[in-house]
Amino acid sequence: MQRRLITADITLGSLFDGIGVFPLAAQRNGIVPLWASEIERAPIYITKRHFPAMRHLGDITKLHGSEVPPVHIITFGSPCQNFSMIGNRAGLAGAKSSLFYHAIRIIREMRDASGGVFPVIAVWENVMGSLSSNDGLDFNAVLAAFQSAEIPMPASGQWAAAGMVRGGQPDIAWRLMDAQYWASPRLARRQRIFLVADFGGRRAAEILFKPRGMLALSEAGTAGGLPAAEGDRSAFLEAGRRVPIVRPFQMFRMRAAAKHQEHTQFQNSFGFANDPFPTLLASAVNPFAFYYEDDPLGGCVRYPSETESERMMGLPEGWTKLGVDGEEIRPAQRYKALGNAIALPCADYIMAGIRETLEK
Template sequence: LAGAKSSLFYQAFRIIQEMRDATDNLYPAIAVWENVMGAFSTNDRMDFRAVLSAFSDTEVPMPPSGRWGNAGMVRGGTPDVCWRLMDAQYWAGSRRLARRQRIFVVADFGGRRAADILFKPRPMLPLPPPCGEGGRTAAEGDRTASFETGRQIPVTHPFQCFRMRGAAKRQEETAFRNSFGLPTDPFPTLLASDVTPFAFWYEGDPKGGCIRFLTETESERLMGLPEGWTKYGADGMEIRPLQRYKALGNAIALPCADYIMAGIYEVLADRAGKEE
């Protein structure tokens, strides 16, 4: 956590501490920290240790293996701290979401409920309502309706651009072909700095296909967001496509956020019910 940008974390944590001091340790009751998977390994894996130590208000030792697990907890004091690596592609239900691995740390300042928030199985929240001119939702995993109405079945091959560039640089033909992906593969992580291309055609007509980029609406769907979510700014003005791509590349996948917020609501509502 060295460098100018790291001050954002410490400033955020300072705000949490000042809020708790000002409210006699009532608020915030729970804090959530989210970051990329690489936070496990930066600065010889010491950065993530610093995050856990800051939240748990204790010196957290490195694990015996020298590596952070994809899930874990810091127990024994206050706050109660748990972390978990979540990949959006597995939280999509019937939808197709992009691969997006993110670390979530939950700190419970009022009890030992972090594990209930982050590890408890709970049902997926319902899909966003239909939107757009066709009135269709973003979840089109069932082919039955397409067959019944005679519509063509789209086929997509998402390109793994990082693998593709590496294979091209090393002139590895097999690895380059493998980077073209399969129809069952998840879309690679959406980036703020790049737009992912993919091969597209209709089933039975591969020669009529093309290589194209995701539209802004398709990118929103891959993040689990309602269509048009990034179309307008707070001032009501339409946002340029490039800025929408950047926003989506920096966004949190909605199903993962839904799961965590549902857990927070559940434990806070349970506490409120017991206090009545």
């Protein structure tokens, strides 16, 4: 039986917080971010600037769930380096991805200390590779950790891009979401698994699969706003200037063409309209080809700026520019933080679903 939320404020705690995208989405949906856990200096300074009332609790390995202020929602995007297709694919056995179990421990400790009341909802986010690493056994371990029970592998041996585990506690649903389809104008390609665990009922599927309206991204000129423009958001330069054609620069295509002296293929390395936009990476920045339709020879190949990278994630312009004391965050730190972050519209959709279901 579902338990109705009776408190006036729905609250959130963010583990592995990064630059505070889950707290931002929560705030945009009327949910109060109470605390965060993060160890990287630059992201902490960034989020302290945007959420001065949100407590920072420090290293997750040193936290105990019974001593952390109880919240209705706990979000965590545990480190993905060992799951990623470009990582070492060590999976949950990897030194960084194994930190996942500290989040599970904190959730259990909080529920034990609160008599099974808090948290009501947990949200886990990770890279697409977490579905397939170690032949799917890692995602199986993730589900088993949430359920505290054995979960059978699919008969196919492969996990679907969306699914549910129902019958035990919590109620679980997961979904692969690609950020480029969750906002208009379109964002950068960014495929992430989002898992919702409902400890208070059977609402995970309603939160994660029910169609609902999306919050608009801020327009140009507003505080922390995004520039208004048409087309793909990654193509936008500063408001008021000409909008160039932007294509992901295909470095591997270019190298192969140069090696085999294939002139046409070399030209094609500057990208096609249907080439997928690469995800932003914490370890590297992808170059793009910029040119104007009436002046293709006057174009260039360059990396997106930090501001353009924020726009590709749907974040307010300048979100990562300054720390709490007004000091500028170094470009390398901004790129890394953005590469580790999630896209705002995806987080918005999930937070809207949580608020909607908890307030019924």
